[in-house]
Amino acid sequence: MERIVARANARSKLTGMVQSVAEAATNNEVLPSPEIHLRAYRFMLLARVLDDKFASLYRAGKIMGGVFLGRGQEALSAAIGVSLREGDIFAPLIRDLAGRLAFNEPILDSVRTYLGSIEGPMRGRDGNIHRGRPKEGQLAMISHLGAMISVVNGGLFARRMRGIKGTVGVACCGDGATSTGAFHEAINQAAVEKLPLVMVVADNQYAYSTPTNRQFACRSLVDRAVGYGLRGDEVDGTNLSDCLRVVGAAVDRARAGEGPQLVVAHLLRLCGHGEHDDAGYIDANLKNSELGRDCLKLAEKWIQQQGWTDTATLAQWRSEAIQKVEEAVATVQREAGPDPFEKNYWSALSNPKFVEGNE
Amino acid sequence: MSITYLEAIREAQAKALADDPRVFIYGQDVGNFGGAFKATKGLAKQFPGRVLDSPISEDAMTGLAIGAAIEGMRPIVEMQFADFSTVAFNQIVNQAGTMFWRTNVTCPVVVRLPCGGTAGSGPFHSQMMEAIYAHYPGLIVLTPATVEDAYSMLLEAVALDDPVIFCEHKFLYYHLKAEKLPTEALPVGKARIAREGRDLTIVTYSAMLHESLAAAAELRNEGWEVEVVDLRSVKPLDTDTVMASVARTGRLLCVGEAWPWGGVTAEVITRVVSEGFDLLDAPPQRLNAKDTPVPYHPNLWSAHRPTARTIASAARKTLQS
Numbered sequence: 001m002e003r004i005v006a007r008a009n010a011r012s013k014l015t016g017m018v019q020s021v022a023e024a025a026t027n028n029e030v031l032p033s034p035e036i037h038l039r040a041y042r043f044m045l046l047a048r049v050l051d052d053k054f055a056s057l058y059r060a061g062k063i064m065g066g067v068f069l070g071r072g073q074e075a076l077s078a079a080i081g082v083s084l085r086e087g088d089i090f091a092p093l094i095r096d097l098a099g100r101l102a103f104n105e106p107i108l109d110s111v112r113t114y115l116g117s118i119e120g121p122m123r124g125r126d127g128n129i130h131r132g133r134p135k136e137g138q139l140a141m142i143s144h145l146g147a148m149i150s151v152v153n154g155g156l157f158a159r160r161m162r163g164i165k166g167t168v169g170v171a172c173c174g175d176g177a178t179s180t181g182a183f184h185e186a187i188n189q190a191a192v193e194k195l196p197l198v199m200v201v202a203d204n205q206y207a208y209s210t211p212t213n214r215q216f217a218c219r220s221l222v223d224r225a226v227g228y229g230l231r232g233d234e235v236d237g238t239n240l241s242d243c244l245r246v247v248g249a250a251v252d253r254a255r256a257g258e259g260p261q262l263v264v265a266h267l268l269r270l271c272g273h274g275e276h277d278d279a280g281y282i283d284a285n286l287k288n289s290e291l292g293r294d295c296l297k298l299a300e301k302w303i304q305q306q307g308w309t310d311t312a313t314l315a316q317w318r319s320e321a322i323q324k325v326e327e328a329v330a331t332v333q334r335e336a337g338p339d340p341f342e343k344n345y346w347s348a349l350s351n352p353k354f355v356e357g358n359e
Numbered sequence: 360m361s362i363t364y365l366e367a368i369r370e371a372q373a374k375a376l377a378d379d380p381r382v383f384i385y386g387q388d389v390g391n392f393g394g395a396f397k398a399t400k401g402l403a404k405q406f407p408g409r410v411l412d413s414p415i416s417e418d419a420m421t422g423l424a425i426g427a428a429i430e431g432m433r434p435i436v437e438m439q440f441a442d443f444s445t446v447a448f449n450q451i452v453n454q455a456g457t458m459f460w461r462t463n464v465t466c467p468v469v470v471r472l473p474c475g476g477t478a479g480s481g482p483f484h485s486q487m488m489e490a491i492y493a494h495y496p497g498l499i500v501l502t503p504a505t506v507e508d509a510y511s512m513l514l515e516a517v518a519l520d521d522p523v524i525f526c527e528h529k530f531l532y533y534h535l536k537a538e539k540l541p542t543e544a545l546p547v548g549k550a551r552i553a554r555e556g557r558d559l560t561i562v563t564y565s566a567m568l569h570e571s572l573a574a575a576a577e578l579r580n581e582g583w584e585v586e587v588v589d590l591r592s593v594k595p596l597d598t599d600t601v602m603a604s605v606a607r608t609g610r611l612l613c614v615g616e617a618w619p620w621g622g623v624t625a626e627v628i629t630r631v632v633s634e635g636f637d638l639l640d641a642p643p644q645r646l647n648a649k650d651t652p653v654p655y656h657p658n659l660w661s662a663h664r665p666t667a668r669t670i671a672s673a674a675r676k677t678l679q680s
Contacts, residue, residue, distance in 0.1 A: 064421045089426075126461045134464045142453050150419035151454065154426020154434075161383065161432065182449070185419035192414055321508070346462040348496035349521045354548055354595045 034308040040082045040102065040244060041299050041318055043073035047098035048296055049321040050107065053329060054114055058275045065127050070095035072204055072270030073293035076235075077319065079103050079243035080170050080200055083251040089155045089169035091139040091148035091275050094129045095202065095269070096172050105138060105237040107328045117335040124338035125345070129297030145173060149199065153186055168196040168254045175215055176207025178224070187260070191228045196254035198261045200247065202237060204269040204289065209281045222264040225247035230260045237267030240299040268292045367506045368398050368471075370540060371513035372435060376406045379433060382517060383409040385420055386437030390580035392641045395423075396437050396473060396532060402567035417443050420508050421450035425458070425467045430505040433467050433517055439525065441472035449486040455522040456497030465520040469513070475616055477564050478660055482652035485660075487565070487615070490622035492524040493594040500594040501547060504568035506537035508591055511544030513645060519547070528566040535569075550597035552604065556586035559678050560604040561670070562627050563614040564590040569612050573667035574674060583678055593623045598630050603637070605631055612677050613649040619647035646673045 051069040058067040069078055073095040081102020084090055090103045097110065107357035112120025113131040122131050122140070130139030137155070141148050159167055177183055178201060190197040201221055206213055218224065225232025231253070235246040243265065250261035268291040272279035285293055303309050338345060347355045362370070375382045384399055390412040393400035403410040415422045417438060424434035438444045451470060458466040469566065476485035493500045499521050503509045509527060516523040545551055553568060554575050563571045568589045573586035588604050590596065605611050611622035611631055625643035631643060648664045665673075 015529075122461060123463075130461070132462065132614050134458075139429075140462050142457065144449050144453055147418075147422060147449055147454060150416075150422025150450070151426035151429070154423035154428070155430050157423055158427035158430035160433045162430075163647065181446075182418050182422070184424060185414070185416035189414055189416055189419040189423065298639075348456070349499065350459045350465045351519065351521055354499060354521070356595050356598075 009317065013160060018187070030248075032248060034306065036082055037240065037299075037303055038308060040075075040078040041303055042079040042241060042321075043098050043102040044240070044296050044299060045317060046101055046107075046321045047074050047078070048291060050101075050110065050317070050325050051097055053325050055275050056328070057114070063128075064116065067114070067275040068094040068129050068273070069271045069275065070097045071269055072295060073204065073237065074098040075239045075240040075243045076200065076247070076265045077172070077301060078200055078265065079240065079247040080172065083248045084168070084170060087137065087167050088162070089139065089152050089167070091141065091152045091169070091171040091172065093141060093148075093172040093177075095174075095204075099172070099229075100138070100310040103138065107324060109133075109326045111332045112335070115332050115335075116337050117332050119332075119335050120336050132170075139272065143184070145177035146180035146186065149173070149183060149197070150184035150189060152197060153190050153193065153195050156197060160195075166255060168251055170196060170198045170200060170251070172200050172202065174207060174349060175201065175203040175205070175212050175221060176210065178221055179215055187228050187230070187262070190260040191230050196257070196260070198247070198250045198254050198263065201262065201264045203264055203266050206269060206273075206282065207262030208273040208277070220264060226308040227260040227332060228262070230262055232262040232264065235263060235265045238293045238295045238298055240295060242304060253262060266291060267295070270294060305347060361538055362506060363533055364506045365396060365398060365511035367537070367540060368527055369400060369402070371431070371510045372399060373402060373405065375433075375435070375514060375517045376397075376402065376409055380518070382435065382560060383427070383432060384435045384437060385411050385413050385424060387413055387415055387439045389413075389437050394437060396529070398471070398473075405625060409598060414680045417446035417449065418450055420455065421447040421468070421470065424453055424470075425450060425454050425466055427459075428468045433469075435469045435471060435517065437471045438473065439655065440609045441474035441486045441488045442483045444470065449507055451492065451498070451522070451524070451597040452495040456495045458497070459521065461498055466522050467517075467520050468522045469516045469525055470523070471527060473529050474526045475530050476653050476660055476664055477530050480653070480660075481655035481656060485653035487526070487617035487648075489524070489526045489565075489593050490617050493626075495622075496592065497522065498572070499547065499592070500526065501592050502526045502528075502565040503591065504528070504531070504565050504589050506535055507541040507544060508584065508607045510540050512547060512591065515544075515547050516557065520530045526565060530566045531569075542547060545591065548595045548597060549591050550591055550600040551589045552588040552600070554585065554587040555588040556581045556584035557608055558585060559610040559612060559674055560586045560588060560601070560608045561612050561614055561674065562590065562601055562604075562624075564593060564623065565616065567614045567616050567665060570665060570667045571670055574670035577667060577671045578674055578678075583674070586676060590623070590627075594659040596623075596626065596630070598634070600629060601627060602635050602636040605635055606638050609638060610677050611639065611643040612670075612674055613645040614649050614665050614670055615645070617647060619645075620625065641677055644673055644677045658678050
């Protein structure tokens with residue numbers, strides 16, 4: 001365990017050095033503006049408040065199935081969401097509530113999906129983080145890791161065939177998904193086709209309970225970028241400014257036609273795999289390391305230190321977020337769940353003449 | 360002029376590409392090379408940028424097609440051999456098969472599976488995959504047995520809004536010929552009476568249609584009139600046509616080239632027994648391949664799958680029981 005902590009700390013220090021502001025300036029990268037910091041922060045805050053609400057609804061027995069939180073990953077995820085534009089494609093994973101909200105997912109979509117409302121995009125057919133609006137570029141993840149990446153490739157591929165320019169796709173995964181064949185196939189495919197894909201890997205030190213030293217043997221997952229023939233960047237996932245800068249620049253490069261990009265963020269999951277998991281396996285030394293810092297608190301401190309906001313405004317934002325979340329939950333709790341006797345539910349094909357076997 | 364089953368598949372793809380700008384073909388070696396079996400011969404040149412070589416990545420090939428379908432395209436994925444589609448299994452059954460039901464967004468992908476055995480192909484270039492895909496919800500599974508069906512059903516597959524697993528049989532590629540391409544066809548979901556008879560119904564599909572027809576011809580010499588039903592599509596499965604035939608003959612033999620556990624033949628018998636038990640004058644029978652991997656040596660291979668001889672033998676037992 002100590003070795004993992006040492007390696008993680010070394011990575012985090014290296015990241016800090018590589019991604020220094022001075023270096024960013026010499027790379028002609030645009031430093032993220034105060035406005036984008038504040039916009040991202042507010043999505044981080046809203047996501048944290050909403051996640052906390054889901055956790056309490058779960059503990060109260062109001063949510064069936066799992067609850068998966070993005071605690072500790074909001075800076076990275078929000079940085080993705082605010083870097084995207086309408087018309088882009090986003091394949092979030094289980095810890096991307098902040099990014100989804102920043103990419104225009106209504107609060108109601110997540111609440112309705114967790115509570116199984118028929119008004120939500122999944123209409124009670126699928127739950128929790130398995131939601132999306134594919135026609136609007138919000139892909140609805142399946143559980144099999146790595147499987148969404150090639151689907152993003154397909155959207156980008158189709159757009160190129162149809163002469164649509166200037167849109168990008170972002171696919172998210174954790175350190176665990178990088179071990180799948182699907183991840184390898186899709187990243188290689190994006191590289192071969194030079195698609196505007198940004199692959200964001202949140203290396204959060206554990207895939208469920210499995211530490212990274214049982215997941216991969218390279219120094220850092222970013223080293224794989226060379227092997228695929230694409231650009232890779234590392235970022236301190238606890239630092240909102242760095243995430244905005246590195247993710248934003250990767251999205252800009254993809255949009256400018258520079259091909260697929262890999263971004264590997266180092267952070268620590270500040271919760272269990274799901275709310276059913278007490279995460280007793282997480283090493284205390286990691287929790288106390290730089291990786292274990294809470295990105296939301298760091299961002300809050302940073303935007304105050306810069307003089308971009310003050311305590312009163314922060315408190316107001318928090319109470320606004322709480323109000324939005326409470327309103328959404330109250331609305332959805334009045335909505336109906338699915339009716340198993342409605343015949344429409346039992347057709348997996350769009351063409352009714354081919355549906356059989358449900359009598 | 361005559362046209363082969365393989366040429367019909369190529370012609371259907373050429374027509375789909377010509378008629379619909381949303382169609383593209385993606386698969387290993389399908390570009391300038393024209394495909395391992397030449398099912399896309401000349402198409403890359405005829406339709407620049409729309410017939411594209413993929414890396415050897417069945418999972419990502421299928422995922423890409425699904426993503427393109429969400430964006431409104433009509434991709435055709437060629438698996439080099441049906442056997443390799445196991446690598447894409449997750450994308451096919453969990454991504455394409457669940458898309459419409461979960462998200463209300465259709466997924467008009469066609470996955471072409473060159474399936475079935477040919478002498479010398481061995482365990483990994485000979486498999487029949489229709490049962491495994493038919494088992495999952497959200498997929499249409501087609502098994503054309505004739506040149507005309509290979510053409511018309513592939514065109515209909517491309518036009519359908521749901522994902523289609525198109526099982527084209529490699530044994531039929533070269534030797535099966537027709538005079539011309541059809542201008543009209545039975546729709547997907549309808550079985551066809553390939554030969555009329557009154558003593559026994561053989562229900563079959565894909566290459567086994569031709570073995571079954573040969574068996575029926577042999578049995579005719581012994582005085583038996585055997586009816587042969589070509590399912591054409593195994594999902595949806597045309598139970599009505601099967602039941603009507605069994606009502607006429609009172610006897611049923613189901614023949615498939617796939618493995619015996621479960622599968623299409625078991626499904627047909629289950630439906631007939633549960634919905635039309637009183638139509639049967641004898642216990643229904645089925646004949647499948649043996650429950651081993653598909654063998655390499657021609658002697659073993661021809662004993663592994665049903666043939667006209669073994670079908671006729673099984674039919675005699677059913678007729679005499």
